[in-house]
Amino acid sequence: MLHVVDEPVKVRAPAKVNLHLAVGDLRDDGYHELTTVFQALSLYDEVAVTRGDALTVSVKGEGAREVPLDENNLVWRAAQLMAEKAGRSPRIHIAIRKGIPVAGGLAGGSADAAATLVALNTLWHLELSRGELSDLAAELGSDVPFSLRGGTAMGIGRGEQLLPVLSRSTYHWVLAFANGGLSTPAVYKELDRLRESGTRPRLGSADDLMHALTVGDPDALAPLLGNDLQAAAISLKPQLRRTLRAGKDAGALAAIVSGSGPTCAFLCRDAEDAVSVGVEVSATGVCRTVRTATGPVPGARVIDTDSGPDDPAQERAVDGGA
Ligand SMILES: C[C@](O)(CO)[C@H](O)COP(=O)(O)OP(=O)(O)OC[C@H]1O[C@@H](n2ccc(N)nc2=O)[C@H](O)[C@@H]1O
Numbered sequence: 001m002l003h004v005v006d007e008p009v010k011v012r013a014p015a016k017v018n019l020h021l022a023v024g025d026l027r028d029d030g031y032h033e034l035t036t037v038f039q040a041l042s043l044y045d046e047v048a049v050t051r052g053d054a055l056t057v058s059v060k061g062e063g064a065r066e067v068p069l070d071e072n073n074l075v076w077r078a079a080q081l082m083a084e085k086a087g088r089s090p091r092i093h094i095a096i097r098k099g100i101p102v103a104g105g106l107a108g109g110s111a112d113a114a115a116t117l118v119a120l121n122t123l124w125h126l127e128l129s130r131g132e133l134s135d136l137a138a139e140l141g142s143d144v145p146f147s148l149r150g151g152t153a154m155g156i157g158r159g160e161q162l163l164p165v166l167s168r169s170t171y172h173w174v175l176a177f178a179n180g181g182l183s184t185p186a187v188y189k190e191l192d193r194l195r196e197s198g199t200r201p202r203l204g205s206a207d208d209l210m211h212a213l214t215v216g217d218p219d220a221l222a223p224l225l226g227n228d229l230q231a232a233a234i235s236l237k238p239q240l241r242r243t244l245r246a247g248k249d250a251g252a253l254a255a256i257v258s259g260s261g262p263t264c265a266f267l268c269r270d271a272e273d274a275v276s277v278g279v280e281v282s283a284t285g286v287c288r289t290v291r292t293a294t295g296p297v298p299g300a301r302v303i304d305t306d307s308g309p310d311d312p313a314q315e316r317a318v319d320g321g322a
């Protein structure tokens with residue numbers, strides 16, 4: 001699709017949940033060896049890129065005040081990386097509309113970075129392949145290649161090397177956003193500390209979970225969800241226990257911390273159950289707000305200007321939200 005020069009290129013990128021997150025040993029480079037299964041969710045950030053005089057960033061939406069507007073923003077680094085690759089200067093404005101909570105364990109910053117790569121590939125007519133974009137994505141962060149790809153995929157290495165996963169059917173989720181975020185490095189560090197101070201069980205192989213995904217039955221998938229970072233996230237934010245319990249009590253099939261937390265994700269049997277779980281969790285007051293989402297959905301994609309996170313079919317707040 002050829003874009004008119006001054007028209008913004010808008011890209012929408014999804015949040016993720018780790019259905020399985022097995023954390024191995026700490027490597028010499030400071031990262032942990034992972035075996036993870038990602039699923040992309042219908043909760044989105046939107047990034048609009050236009051030509052400008054200099055590289056500038058603006059942010060609005062969910063948690064916007066906590067997001068840096070300088071080189072500490074992942075989109076800034078994504079723009080610089082693309083500019084280097086293209087041999088040009090990044091004279092652009094990047095407008096981010098956040099639907100994904102900041103530092104929530106849902107890969108919001110990674111979504112924005114992936115969206116920026118896709119947007120600049122279009123704006124500058126670079127025609128980089130998905131593979132080339134994925135290599136650049138891996139330089140920006142471990143979750144960024146998955147934000148680009150979406151769907152359901154296994155991540156190995158530090159999570160950046162993706163392998164295909166066969167997945168049937170659509171899953172229905174409730175996401176409970178917490179007050180405040182958790183720092184990803186701090187959660188990994190806490191897991192190391194917990195492991196040093198006692199034997200903690202480690203998640204086994206993802207084989208059974210992968211089989212359940214090929215069948216597509218949420219009841220079979222639910223008991224197989226697992227996250228080695230969950231204990232560490234709870235250790236840093238003990239109130240997450242109550243949130244997880246509220247999801248189970250409300251009738252969710254499973255309740256897990258998403259990635260490094262503190263967002264909790266509740267797997268539900270169908271769309272109707274998701275709404276009732278969301279309403280009930282919201283009424284308990286254990287979290288800041290509640291959203292329903294489905295997965296898997298595609299990764300970062302250029303969108304038409306008249307659709308996006310406000311599209312009620314894509315992201316819904318649960319009525320009666322806290
Ligand atoms: C928790 C997850 O979201 C699960 O998918 C990811 O592992 C985190 O991915 P991310 O936010 O893209 O993380 P990065 O920006 O690559 O790394 C941030 C920090 O998290 C820790 N980190 C991250 C990935 C990994 N495999 N091992 C780690 O120990 C390291 O301290 C690293 O310095």
Ligand SMILES: Nc1ncnc2c1ncn2[C@@H]1O[C@H](COP(=O)(O)OP(=O)(O)OP(=O)(O)O)[C@@H](O)[C@H]1O
Pocket residue numbers: 066067068072073074075096101102103104105106107108109110112113143181182184259260261
């Ligand atoms: N575009 C961005 N959106 C949100 N936070 C950003 C962005 N760029 C940089 N940051 C910084 O990165 C930190 C982590 O943000 P992010 O929302 O990506 O966390 P997360 O969802 O927990 O990440 P992950 O699930 O990949 O570990 C924030 O506290 C913020 O300071």
